Amino acid sequence: MTLPDHTDHPRAPALAVTGILARRSFAIRRSTALLGLTLLGLTTAWSGATTWYILRKDDLAARLISRETSRQYAYEDRIAALRADIDRLASRALLDQDGVEARVDEIAMRQAELESKQALVNAVTETLKANGIGVSQAVKSASGPRLIRPEASVRASGVSSYAPLGPAKPTPAPDMPALRGAEERNGDGWQSGELAEPVSPAKRVAEALAQLDQAMDKSGSAQLGLLRHIDRSLGETQKTLRSALSETGLDTDRLATGSSIAKGVGGPFVPIKIDPAAGPFEATLHSLQPRIAAVSRLRELASQLPLRRPIQGDFDMSSNFGYRVDPFTRGPAMHTGIDFRAETGSPIRATAPGKVVTAEYSGGYGNMVEVEHAGGISTRYAHMSAILVSVGQSVVPGTVVGRVGSTGRSTGPHLHYETRIEGDAIDPIRFLKAGDKLAGQL
Template sequence: MTESHPSDATALGKCKGPHTVIIARGDHIRHFTVRPWLATAAACVALSAVTAYFGATTYLVLRDDLMSAAVSRQARMQQAYEDRISALRFQVDRITSRQMLDQQLVENKVSELLNRQAALAGLNSKLAPLLPRKAEAPSPAPLETTPIRGVAGALGFQPETERKPSGDGLSRADQADRAFVALNRSLQSVETEQLSNLTRLTSDAYRTADGIETALASAGLEVDRESGEATGGPYLPSSHASDFDTKVEELGEALDRLQSVRTQATSLPLANPAAGSPVTSTFGVRTDPLLGRPALHAGIDFRASVGAPAVATGKGKVVSAGWNGGYGRMVEIDHGNGYATRFAHLSEIDVSEGEEVKAGQIIGRTGNTGRSTGPHLHYEVRKDGSALDPLRFLKAGRMLRDFL
C-alpha cells in the first residue's frame, strides 16, 4: 500500500512530495520511499532499453538487406568504371587505327606522286635528244605547293597523335588531302603543258621544214626527202599508245624531217660572199669586157676594193687555192652533193687546199688578178661542174635567214 501526507493531493500524478511504498507479506512489512526524479529516471531507462531493443531487433532484421544494397551499389560502380575504361580503350584503339590508316593513305599518295614526278622527269629525258638547238625541251612548271617528300612532315602527321583540328577547323588528314589535291592539279598542269609544248614543237618543226623547202623551191633548188617509197597521210596513233608517247613519236618524225632539210640547206652555198657590195655583172650571156663580143658569164661580179674580205658561202673543203689562168688567184670549195663555189681575181689567199671551212669564214681578199679590168670579186656556183646562177642561192639564203 502507499501512504501519503494529508496535505498532498490524492492523485499520484499531482503529488509534489515523495511517495512511500509499503509491502506487507505475512508478518513482514517493508516500505520505501519513491522520489519523483527517481521514478522519472527509471522510466527513461526503461524507455531507452525498450528503444534499444527494438532498434537492435530492426538492425538485425534489416542488416542483410542493407549489406546486399551496399554490395550491389559497389558492383554497379565497379561495372560503370569498367565500362568507361572499355569505352576509352576502344576510342584509343579506334583513333590509333584511324591514324595508322591515314598514315598508310598518305604514304600511298606520296608514293604515287613521287612516281608521277619521276615519270615527268623521264619524259623530259626522252625529249632532250629529240630537240634541236633552237627547240628546247619543255620543262615542268614549278610546283607552288609543298614539296612532295615533305607533305606528311609539313602537316605534322604522326600515327600516335590524335587528329586535332587546325585553326580553320580541318584535321591534319584533311589538310593532307588538300595538299595532295593541289599537287595532283600541279602535276596535271605540267603534263598538260608538256603535251601542249609537244604539239607546238611538232607544228613548228613541220612549219620550219616546209618554209625551208618552199624557200629552196622558189630559188629553183630541190630538197631530197630521202624516202625509198612515196608514202604519207595524217598520223593516227593506235589506241594502246599513250598520248605522250604518240606525240613524242610524231615530234621525232617532224624533227627528223626538219633535220634532214636543214642539213641539206646548210650544206648549200647560200651566204653572200661580199656582203654590202653591189652586183656589177650578173650571170648569163653578156658582152665580153675585153673582146667586146657576146660571151657566157659563168658567175656574178661584186664591186669591191682591193683587200676587201671574201667569205665562204657555206661549209665545205678547199679543193683548189692558187693561180688559175684567167681567174687569177682563185679558191674553189667543194660543198658536197656535187655543189662547188669559186672565188676569182683575189689579191690574197688565206686558206690552203684540203682545209675545212665554214660559212662566213674569210678565205681571201678581193683584188684585180687574172683576166680583169678592175678590182672586183668574181663568184661562181657549180653543180656537177655546170655553172648555176648564184643569185638564186643568194635569194634562197635571204629567205632562209629566219629558219637556219
C-alpha cells in the same frame, strides 16, 4: 482532518517520532522518484537521439554507397564506350593507312612514269640543241616541269602516322557541368570570333595526296604541252627550210638523203619502242620522231650549201648572172656569176664548208680560189688582190679566202662570185635568196 490527541497515551512520544520519520521518508521517496524520472527522461532522450543518429548515419552511408556504385557503373560504361571508340578508330585508321599506302604506291608509279617521260623530253630538247635546230627559246631553255616526290608531300602534311597511339586513360565525367564556352576558351585566352575546327591527320594526308595528284597532272600536261610546242615549232622550221631550199631549184630530198652525218657522235644502237596508242604523250612523241629526222636532214643540207654572202655588210651587186653586154667587147656574152663592187682589200669569205681545190692565178679570173662543197657543188672567188688559203685546206663558213682586187679580166675592184653544180654554172642569187630566208637559223 483533525488527528486525535495522543499526548496522553503512554506510547505517545514514540508514535510522534514514528510519524515524523514517516513524513520524512515520504519526502525522500518523492524527490528520489522525481530524480529518477528526470534521469529516465534524459536517458530516453539520449537513447532516442542516438538511435535517430545511428539510423540517419546508416541511411547516409547507404546513399553514399549507392552513389559510388552508380558512379562506378557509369565509369565502367564510359571506359567500355571509349574502348569501343578506340577500336573503331584503330580499325578505321588501319583502313585509311592501307588506302594511303595504296595511293602512295600509285603515285610512285606515276612518278616513275613521269620521270621516264621527262627523260624522253630532255633527250628531244638536247637533240634539238645539239643540232642547232631553230625552235623557240622557250623550248631551247626548257628543263621540264618540276617533279615532286610523294614521300615529301606526305611529310609536308605534318603527319608521320595517324594510327592511334594506344588507349589513353579515360577520366569520369565531372559531377558538375562545365560552364558554357569554357571548353573553347580553355588554354587559349580570350579571343574574338570563333576558333577554326582542327583538321584531322587523315584529312591532312588526303589533302596532301590530292595536291600531289594535281601537281603530277600539271607536270604531265606540261610535258605534253612541251612536246606539242616542239612539234609545232619543228613544223614551222621544216616549212621554212623547204621553202628556202626550193629557191635553189635543187632536189632537196635527194641531197638531204645523201648529206653527211654530224661528226663526233656514236654508240650502240638501242631502239626505243613507243606505242602511239598508249596515250597522247606517246602519240605526239611518235609523230615527232620523223619530223625531227626530216628537219635535221634539211638543216644539215642547208648548212652544207653556199647560202651565205661572200662579203659582209652593205654591198653593191654590179652585174647579175646570165646574158649581158661584155664590158670589153661591148658584145653579148654569158656572165657565169655575179659581181659585188667593194673596196680593194675587203675580206672575201667562204659561203659554205668545203675544201680548197684551186688557189692560183687563172686567166681571166685573175687570182681565183675554188672551194668544193658537198653534193657536187663548188664556189669560185675571182679577181682577188690576195689569196689567203692554199689547196687542200678545209674551210668553214666565214673563213677569209682572200681580199677584193681587180686582177685578171676586170675593169675595177670587185668580187666575181660563181656557184657551180657538177661544173655547170648556175645563178648564185638563188642560193643567196634561200640564205636570206634562213637568216638566223644557219
